[in-house]
Amino acid sequence: MEDSGEDGLTKSLFKRLRRRPELGAVVAFAVLFLIFSGLSPRFATLNNLSGVLTLTAELGIMTIGISFLMIAGEFDLSVSSVYAMGGFLYVILVNALDFPLGAIIAFVLAISFGAVIGFINGMITLRAGIPSFITTLGMLMFLRGLLVGITGGSSVVITEDSIINEVLTDYFFLKFRPSHLWFLGIIVLFTIILTKTTYGNHVLATGGNKKVARTMGVNVEWVKIKNFMASGMLAAFAGTIAINRFSLANAAFGQQMELEAIASAVIGGTLMTGGYGTVIGAAFGASIMGMVRSGLVLVGAPSYWYQAFVGAILIIAATINLKLSGLKS
Amino acid sequence: MANNGSQPLVEMEGICKDFGPVHALEGVDIEISENEVVGLLGDNGAGKSTLINIISGVFPPTKGEYLFRGEEVDFSTPREARERGIETVHQESSLVETMSIARNFFLGKEPTTDFGPFSFLDHGEMNKESRRVISEIGVKMRSPDEFVNILSGGERQAIAIGRAMYYGADLLILDEPLRALSIREQRTVLDHIREAQSQGATIIFITHNVHHVYPVAGRFIMLDNGKKLGALEKEDVEDPEDIAEVIAQGKMEATR
Numbered sequence: 001m002e003d004s005g006e007d008g009l010t011k012s013l014f015k016r017l018r019r020r021p022e023l024g025a026v027v028a029f030a031v032l033f034l035i036f037s038g039l040s041p042r043f044a045t046l047n048n049l050s051g052v053l054t055l056t057a058e059l060g061i062m063t064i065g066i067s068f069l070m071i072a073g074e075f076d077l078s079v080s081s082v083y084a085m086g087g088f089l090y091v092i093l094v095n096a097l098d099f100p101l102g103a104i105i106a107f108v109l110a111i112s113f114g115a116v117i118g119f120i121n122g123m124i125t126l127r128a129g130i131p132s133f134i135t136t137l138g139m140l141m142f143l144r145g146l147l148v149g150i151t152g153g154s155s156v157v158i159t160e161d162s163i164i165n166e167v168l169t170d171y172f173f174l175k176f177r178p179s180h181l182w183f184l185g186i187i188v189l190f191t192i193i194l195t196k197t198t199y200g201n202h203v204l205a206t207g208g209n210k211k212v213a214r215t216m217g218v219n220v221e222w223v224k225i226k227n228f229m230a231s232g233m234l235a236a237f238a239g240t241i242a243i244n245r246f247s248l249a250n251a252a253f254g255q256q257m258e259l260e261a262i263a264s265a266v267i268g269g270t271l272m273t274g275g276y277g278t279v280i281g282a283a284f285g286a287s288i289m290g291m292v293r294s295g296l297v298l299v300g301a302p303s304y305w306y307q308a309f310v311g312a313i314l315i316i317a318a319t320i321n322l323k324l325s326g327l328k329s
Numbered sequence: 330m331a332n333n334g335s336q337p338l339v340e341m342e343g344i345c346k347d348f349g350p351v352h353a354l355e356g357v358d359i360e361i362s363e364n365e366v367v368g369l370l371g372d373n374g375a376g377k378s379t380l381i382n383i384i385s386g387v388f389p390p391t392k393g394e395y396l397f398r399g400e401e402v403d404f405s406t407p408r409e410a411r412e413r414g415i416e417t418v419h420q421e422s423s424l425v426e427t428m429s430i431a432r433n434f435f436l437g438k439e440p441t442t443d444f445g446p447f448s449f450l451d452h453g454e455m456n457k458e459s460r461r462v463i464s465e466i467g468v469k470m471r472s473p474d475e476f477v478n479i480l481s482g483g484e485r486q487a488i489a490i491g492r493a494m495y496y497g498a499d500l501l502i503l504d505e506p507l508r509a510l511s512i513r514e515q516r517t518v519l520d521h522i523r524e525a526q527s528q529g530a531t532i533i534f535i536t537h538n539v540h541h542v543y544p545v546a547g548r549f550i551m552l553d554n555g556k557k558l559g560a561l562e563k564e565d566v567e568d569p570e571d572i573a574e575v576i577a578q579g580k581m582e583a584t585r
Contacts (some may be wrong), residue, residue, distance in 0.1 A: 217408030
């Protein structure tokens with residue numbers, strides 16, 4: 001009875017929308033977009049929006065990694081340190097490997113670093129049996145401390161432009177950067193993995209109820225480890241993009257970005273309890289962050305309002321999303 | 330039915346399982362014949378769950394022999410057991426609540442279509458087949474896209490049993506299938522169990538409540554404290570309360 005009559009149409013449409021975790025984020029995005037456009041004539045301009053998209057892409061790539069992991073029922077607070085470490089590692093390597101393919105090797109190693117940290121996060125969480133919240137909080141602090149210790153707090157600078165710079169972040173058309181396309185590509189790729197593959201089914205099951213998933217033959221430990229690795233890789237990827245855009249960074253690079261990414265994931269409809277969420281929702285969550293940051297500046301609000309505003313959105317969004325989903329937390 | 334001369338489906342001898350210093354099972358012998366319904370009874374902590382976890386491949390025994398269809402098996406994952414036709418339906422958690430009915434139905438056995446080197450879920454097939462099977466079972470649902478959390482406990486059990494039969498389960502392990510169900514739903518689930526037996530499945534029905542399993546089982550195996558207390562054929566039981574008495578006493582002599 002999927003094709004219910006016309007009178008049931010509104011009802012079934014609502015039912016369908018209820019099953020879209022990203023619904024809240026899409027509506028909030030549209031409303032905020034209209035409000036900021038109305039308040040500031042400079043908001044809805046190509047210049048500003050492409051700038052918003054640049055911030056959104058970097059945050060959003062990280063957010064997709066976190067969401068994908070949260071859907072499998074685990075958590076990653078270490079992303080901002082992986083972002084920073086991955087970026088620093090890239091800069092140090094690209095400066096050292098002064099030959100044509102050097103930048104590509106530096107890039108691959110930086111992303112691999114993220115995968116290795118993700119693997120370690122996963123192994124510790126599963127083997128020690130401690131919550132991933134604790135494992136990755138420890139990793140967040142450990143890596144940040146290590147970074148400050150190794151660099152002595154000094155900045156790193158990319159000394160020469162490379163192919164990676166062009167592939168990741170140099171303007172290629174008007175005010176658009178390749179990172180915008182990478183963001184889109186990652187949205188599409190992870191949406192396909194989550195919704196259209198066997199692996200995606202296993203991710204949803206692992207986060208939804210790992211006991212059932214295990215009984216049905218899903219290797220839940222491997223699913224979790226792979227998703228920890230995806231989270232680490234995407235965080236390192238985001239860090240590499242950002243550091244290529246700035247060309248330099250200090251030891252505070254990306255600090256507290258993990259909170260923005262988690263807020264984005266939750267605003268985007270990912271449930272903290274696992275098993276429920278979408279990639280497109282995570283992307284919209286990150287877009288809201290980018291948009292609010294720029295919008296508040298343009299309407300002349302002092303920058304501290306950004307935090308307050310995002311905090312309020314986070315709580316409201318989490319409440320509405322849970323109600324909409326019809327699931328108990 | 331136990332001694333009809335044919336080879337037993339499951340034979341276990343001297344099964345022990347230790348969790349650190351805890352002896353969950355201490356030398357349990359069990360034989361289950363083709364197509365019988367066996368009630369596996371015992372109080373909390375008797376070792377029922379440990380035993381079914383071994384049969385269904387969640388973990389191997391510490392010691393002992395486990396033969397399935399006369400062949401020694403050494404499962405270390407439920408996937409291996411499922412490949413042999415052993416399907417398990419756990420109490421209250423046989424389906425993932427946050428997933429659609431269709432996704433649940435094919436969990437772990439997803440049909441795919443290939444596209445070049447990639448393979449994708451065949452959502453069309455998943456929806457069509459799960460809709461067909463579930464309507465045959467007699468569970469009403471609007472759409473296989475619906476989440477499982479809108480279904481009642483009895484509907485979930487029915488779907489889980491139907492799913493196991495769809496995969497051609499030779500051995501169906503039911504862990505407290507009637508727990509927390511209304512009387513009417515208990516009856517429906519019992520009908521599904523009889524139906525599964527008539528389709529040729531062998532069924533192990535785990536419960537601590539003898540009244541749950543009494544209507545369908547032909548034989549009862551009682552566990553206590555990690556040991557087998559004994560087994561009773563249904564025709565030797567005058568009153569289900571006798572079985573409850575055996576469990577309560579923790580010894581078999583009570584009925585003899």
